[in-house]
Amino acid sequence: MQSIGMTIGEVSKRSGVKVPTIRFYEQIGLLPSPPRSDGNRRQFDGQDLRRLSFIRHARDLGFEVNDIRELLSLADQPSQSCHEADSIAQRHLLEVEARIEKLSALRTELQRMVQECDHGRVCECRVIQILGDHGECRHETH
Amino acid sequence: MQSIGMTIGEVSKRSGVKVPTIRFYEQIGLLPSPPRSDGNRRQFDGQDLRRLSFIRHARDLGFEVNDIRELLSLADQPSQSCHEADSIAQRHLLEVEARIEKLSALRTELQRMVQECDHGRVCECRVIQILGDHGECRHETH
DNA sequence: CTTACTTCCTCTAGTGACTAGAGGAGCAAG
């Protein structure tokens, strides 16, 4: 673990976060502003790398930036109760489950649309018909 | 079906598309600009209502505006082959299936995080630990 | 030392699909 003087390109490669995104994270205060070299280049260290990896992993898991902000400030105070971190994760789990359900219903309807289309003309195309006539839709959630 | 002189509020209620969103759709050319009354109010008719319902249904199904633009122009030419409409729907189905798979993997990892957290202090919280240490993650896709 | 190439810097603007709000005008009921 190289801990002194990584360039933004290095820390980008190691963390998997793109260079402009790192600058963006600094701008919105998700990552502390690192010191600069004589030539005004950002100098990152191991802690920055860990923080970026944390952010990236949380983003991959679909956490929003504000959630991550909270999770990071929790991670910075290790002796506190983790109750809040847990509830953020729980809330997020519920959201993910809701989205899976909605998408599954959607898939069913799309499958039906595609199956029923026998590739004739538009005027008898089930895809167009079903989209146009909401009453024919068996999708329950809307 | 009231076919002449619906206000934007009426057509909004009937289609389920919010008033500012209707104006937005007109602005981006998804909905043709309706005629105006003496008092400069928009006057919608039954065709506008059908078009809005079509758009709303497609948006509910997750189609992007550019897809809808294409689907609408297909629906406007009913004697053409519906091959294109079908392929848009097929492509979209594949995307939805991919998203469901990704979300399912994610749910598994979130469930594991939440289960393993025994509500102690942050320094031993599995939620924080797993987010911080990517190596511990059993999520295959990243 | 010069040249070329890459990486870095800041800044602005664009993305998608809206949403919010300001500031004002029309319309219908009491």
Place this chain on the structure above:
DNA sequence: CTTGCTCCTCTAGTCACTAGAGGAAGTAAG
């Protein structure tokens, strides 16, 4: 006539980046 609702236009904000301009600094080869 006043109150309150809906409507109008316009601008700016949302989220999480991404793209591009225009320029400076670092690095490797000749």
